[in-house]
Amino acid sequence: SVFFYISFHTQSWFLSSLGMFHILMSFPIAYFFNRFVLQIIYVDTISTFLVFIIMGIGADDIFVFYDAWRQSYSQEPQIANSEVNRLSYTLRRAASAMLTTSATTMGAFAASAVTDMMPTRGFGILASMMVLVNYSLVITYFPGVVLLHDRYIKHKWCNWRFCCQPRKLGASSKAEQDVEDGGTVERQDSFAADEASKLDAPIPDDDVHARYGPVTETAAPITRQNPLGIKFDAYGRVETFLYKRFAPFVLKWRGVVLMVAFAILAMMIGFASQLEPETEPPKWLRGSHFFQRWDDAMFNEFPTSTDDDLMIAVLVWGIKGIDRGDHSMFDFGTADCHGGACGRAVYDSAFDPSTTDAQNSLVKACEDAAAQVSCVRLNQINSCFMKDFKEYRLSKSQTFPVAQNDFYTAINEYVALPEVQNKYIATKAVYLEDGKFKWISADFKINFLWGRLYSGEDVNPCYDSWINFMNAYNKGAPQGVNNMFVTSSPQSAVFVGAFTSDAFVNSAIVGVGVALSIALVILFISTHNWVAALTAFFWVCSVVVSVLGITWLAGWKIGIIEGINATMVVGFSVDFCVHFAHNWTESELATRVHRVYGTFLEMGVSILAGGITTFIASIFLCLTSLLFFFKFGIFVMATISFSLLTAFFPSMASLSWWGPEYDYGDLKIIYRHVCAKVRPITDDEEEEQRKGKGGAVRESDTSNDIQASSHGPSSIALVEQKQNNGTGTKPPMKFSEMKQKVSAAATGEANGEADGNNN
Numbered sequence: 042s043v044f045f046y047i048s049f050h051t052q053s054w055f056l057s058s059l060g061m062f063h064i065l066m067s068f069p070i071a072y073f074f075n076r077f078v079l080q081i082i083y084v085d086t087i088s089t090f091l092v093f094i095i096m097g098i099g100a101d102d103i104f105v106f107y108d109a110w111r112q113s114y115s116q117e118p119q120i121a122n123s124e125v126n127r128l129s130y131t132l133r134r135a136a137s138a139m140l141t142t143s144a145t146t147m148g149a150f151a152a153s154a155v156t157d158m159m160p161t162r163g164f165g166i167l168a169s170m171m172v173l174v175n176y177s178l179v180i181t182y183f184p185g186v187v188l189l190h191d192r193y194i195k196h197k198w199c200n201w202r203f204c205c206q207p208r209k210l211g212a213s214s215k216a217e218q219d220v221e222d223g224g225t226v227e228r229q230d231s232f233a234a235d236e237a238s239k240l241d242a243p244i245p246d247d248d249v250h251a252r253y254g255p256v257t258e259t260a261a262p263i264t265r266q267n268p269l270g271i272k273f274d275a276y277g278r279v280e281t282f283l284y285k286r287f288a289p290f291v292l293k294w295r296g297v298v299l300m301v302a303f304a305i306l307a308m309m310i311g312f313a314s315q316l317e318p319e320t321e322p323p324k325w326l327r328g329s330h331f332f333q334r335w336d337d338a339m340f341n342e343f344p345t346s347t348d349d350d351l352m353i354a355v356l357v358w359g360i361k362g363i364d365r366g367d368h369s370m371f372d373f374g375t376a377d378c379h380g381g382a383c384g385r386a387v388y389d390s391a392f393d394p395s396t397t398d399a400q401n402s403l404v405k406a407c408e409d410a411a412a413q414v415s416c417v418r419l420n421q422i423n424s425c426f427m428k429d430f431k432e433y434r435l436s437k438s439q440t441f442p443v444a445q446n447d448f449y450t451a452i453n454e455y456v457a458l459p460e461v462q463n464k465y466i467a468t469k470a471v472y473l474e475d476g477k478f479k480w481i482s483a484d485f486k487i488n489f490l491w492g493r494l495y496s497g498e499d500v501n502p503c504y505d506s507w508i509n510f511m512n513a514y515n516k517g518a519p520q521g522v523n524n525m526f527v528t529s530s531p532q533s534a535v536f537v538g539a540f541t542s543d544a545f546v547n548s549a550i551v552g553v554g555v556a557l558s559i560a561l562v563i564l565f566i567s568t569h570n571w572v573a574a575l576t577a578f579f580w581v582c583s584v585v586v587s588v589l590g591i592t593w594l595a596g597w598k599i600g601i602i603e604g605i606n607a608t609m610v611v612g613f614s615v616d617f618c619v620h621f622a623h624n625w626t627e628s629e630l631a632t633r634v635h636r637v638y639g640t641f642l643e644m645g646v647s648i649l650a651g652g653i654t655t656f657i658a659s660i661f662l663c664l665t666s667l668l669f670f671f672k673f674g675i676f677v678m679a680t681i682s683f684s685l686l687t688a689f690f691p692s693m694a695s696l697s698w699w700g701p702e703y704d705y706g707d708l709k710i711i712y713r714h715v716c717a718k719v720r721p722i723t724d725d726e727e728e729e730q731r732k733g734k735g736g737a738v739r740e741s742d743t744s745n746d747i748q749a750s751s752h753g754p755s756s757i758a759l760v761e762q763k764q765n766n767g768t769g770t771k772p773p774m775k776f777s778e779m780k781q782k783v784s785a786a787a788t789g790e791a792n793g794e795a796d797g798n799n800n
Contacts, residue, residue: 042657043096050650051107055194059186063178064099068092071170081167083373085160088167090670093662094609095171097655097677098146101616102139102179104647104654109135110187112643115276124191128184134627136180138644141567141623142616143176148559149612152552153605158544159373161605168609269630269638276642283645287689288638295694302691306583309590316593318546319496319600330666350491351418353530354507356406358522359392359472359480388479393521394427395449400442402518403427406525407483414510416503418486424464425483426471430455449476489535496600500539549604556611557582564619565708568626572699572706577622580692584614587683588676595675602669606676613655613680617648617688625696637697645689652685 048057068091075081113120113127120126150172153165273281291298326333368383377383394403407425411417422428433455434441443451453476455461465471472479487503489495507527515523529536560581564574588610597603624644630636655677662674704710 042661043100043654046650046654046657047100047103050104053190053194055190056103056107056186060099060103060183061096063182064096064103064175065092067095067099067171067175067178070174071167074170074174075167079166079170080369081163083159083163084167085163088164090662090673091164091168091171093658094168094677095175096658097613097651097681098143098172098616099175099179100654101647101651102143102175103183104650105139105620105644106131106135106179106183107187108647108650109643110191112276115272124188128188132180132184134643137567137627138620138623139176139179141563142619143172144563144567145560145615145619146612147172148563149556149609149615152556152559152611153548153608155548155551155555158541158548161548164605165608269635269642271642277646279646279649280642283641284638287645288641291641291690291693292634292637292697295697298690298694299698302583302687302694306586309583309587312590312593313586316589317598318498318543319598319603324668327666327668327671333668351486352489352491352535353423353484354414354417354487354503354535355482355484355528355530356410356511356525357480357482357528358394358403358525359389359478360386360526361389361524362387386480389524391521391524392478392480394478394481395445396519396521397442397445398519399522400427400431400448402522403481403483404431406514406518409514410483410485410510413506414485414487414503415506416487416489418488421486423484423486424470426465426481427483429461429464452476452478484530487535495535495539497539497543500535504536504539546599546604549599549607552604552608553585553611556608557585560611560615560619564622567619567623569708570626570701570706571708572701573622573626573696576695576700577618577692580618580687580695581611581615583691584618584680584683584687585611587687588614588679591679592676597672602672605669606673609673610676610680613677614684617652617684618692620644620648621688621692621696625700631702633697633700633702636700636702637693640693640696648688649685652681656681 044057044061047060048054051057051060072084075084110127110131113130115121116127116130120130147169150165150168153168154162267285269284271284273285276284324333324336326336328334363384364387365384368378372378372383393399404425404427407422407428411420411422430452431441434443434451439451452473456466456471456473466473470484471481489500489503511525511527515525518525557578561574561578564577565571568574568577585607589607592599592603599607621640621644624640625636628636628639630639659674659677659681662670662677665671701707
């Protein structure tokens with residue numbers, strides 16, 4: 042489905058095929074770097090659905106690059122007439138936009154790596170590497186594909202409808218054909234007319250900003266309906282709709298749009314605030330699946346009995362810790378680690394069960410644990426080596442405890458019995474080396490069904506009871522057996538499972554915070570404007586909150602699956618708002634109104650196409666029986682829906698109201714002011730700044746640059762007149778200078794009107 046949509050958008054089987062090739066190749070290339078460079082061997086099953094994620098991200102990058110390339114035909118002649126200049130323009134515009142969104146997405150996935158959970162950390166690193174590889178390919182490999190298509194393929198249709206037929210020019214192809222025939226693209230010199238001025242006649246050439254080159258005789262007039270003077274033959278239907286219909290709608294109804302958006306946000310905050318941690322065991326299949334229905338019935342409708350397989354809690358003496366050596370957590374399951382966790386036991390050198398006090402203490406520990414710990418099944422001991430050894434001695438009319446000098450002689454005789462070998466030695470419940478104990482354990486059945494995962498809320502009372510017993514025992518135990526600890530058997534892992542569930546929830550909270558912090562930093566760096574960065578960041582946060590509100594509406598709680606998804610949602614929620622904010626700050630247009638039109642025209646179609654492909658890819662995740670994939674698909678669809686609606690409506694409405702124009706919010710100005718405080722600017726440097734890169738600015742260039750506006754003093758249609766055939770630009774005017782010129786212009790107009798009346 043993603044392949045067909047790319048074919049539809051680019052109208053080329055060639056571009057869609059080779060584009061999908063580099064998207065899918067991101068996975069094996071990223072895995073190669075993970076495996077052989079970063080030495081991350083472990084790959085969890087959860088990593089497999091990264092293919093769905095990278096398809097949405099990669100398709101979005103393809104749209105951004107290809108739309109910029111297609112729109113390069115509509116630029117000034119020195120760009121449109123040169124293949125090299127078109128590619129340079131495309132890379133300058135698309136590479137920076139894609140870098141910003143790729144960096145924020147990488148940061149969101151990298152935030153998953155801050156957790157101590159090995160599968161989540163490995164997933165975050167692999168996902169970040171895939172985004173990096175995809176970005177590298179789309180700015181190196183895909184430009185070559187586009188050039189190959191432009192030179193040899195596009196002259197024939199070979200597109201998604203026909204195959205290899207002679208190319209028939211349509212309206213959207215005329216600009217390209219003009220360039221191929223050696224002509225120039227007739228672009229409109231624009232951006233000086235304010236939308237609120239309501240002009241219906243062409244504006245004089247002297248008042249028009251030379252953004253796209255000189256005005257031609259056939260250029261479209263700058264009117265209220267076409268404030269940028271765009272020639273629509275060079276653009277597609279979606280771009281034309283966004284420019285002619287959608288941008289005026291947002292500008293006209295921006296107040297209503299923001300009020301509705303804030304009302305919905307307040308409602309979603311209320312929903313999200315009611316989210317609670319998951320108190321039920323995690324489910325891995327959807328409720329409609331027959332196995333999940335059977336499992337729910339077994340767990341909820343049938344009480345436990347003494348015949349059920351129960352979890353095992355274990356008391357251990359003689360082990361001090363685990364030495365991981367040079368192994369990392371990602372070596373889990375490898376041959377070097379015998380298919381499991383890596384490391385070797387560190388024995389407690391002080392462990393000595395041979396004294397009479399130690400023998401009695403070990404027996405008493407088993408009896409007291411069964412009687413005192415609240416979750417021990419029927420207060421019974423499952424196995425206790427020292428207690429069985431005592432009963433064996435007494436059954437043989439032998440003394441217990443055994444004298445220290447005779448202890449290991451009696452122990453070796455006892456462990457030689459077949460039943461003892463099967464019960465304790467073969468199961469490694471006890472371990473002897475050179476005839477002496479290295480460790481001893483005792484285990485107890487507890488009231489948790491084997492094979493299930495329980496939440497921390499369910500397990501914590503039981504675990505706390507064991508910890509209290511352990512602390513009390515170690516405090517009063519004799520020397521040599523006073524370093525006992527409690528755990529659960531490897532097969533049941535009830536305590537580890539509960540801690541893992543809680544860790545996923547905690548990592549989700551930390552991950553979302555880290556991901557949003559990274560996104561904010563990248564926004565400041567990429568936009569160089571604190572107003573645009575904070576505006577985009579606010580709406581990104583609103584998307585995250587809205588998705589959490591949908592989570593509550595769906596009846597879900599914050600568990601393992603939701604915790605992982607919440608962290609990754611940040612990566613998807615930043616793209617669209619960041620694309621608009623980045624394009625807004627990179628725009629050469631002067632006023633907010635013009636930037637609304639220009640941003641929708643240049644970036645709107647790419648964002649819309651990227652959202653559609655990601656949404657389509659996530660639909661197939663919802664068709665699986667695995668609950669994780671199903672929930673992640675719902676999370677992605679909700680995120681994409683809210684991100685698109687937020688980016689196109691309240692985000693652009695807010696930018697049109699208080700977004701940056703001219704040098705408003707520019708961090709470079711703050712930097713220059715700080716530097717000026719530290720080192721005053723010399724007269725030569727100030728003169729150089731006034732001249733700019735293209736030479737001195739003529740006084741006449743600014744005489745026609747100011748027009749009154751009904752959108753406030755900060756949206757006066759001041760524009761940057763290009764000099765020397767487009768090689769230099771006039772530096773932005775400071776607000777103080779701008780206000781003086783506006784005041785002088787207004788005074789002059791008033792005096793002129795008064796003189797006219799007197800005459």
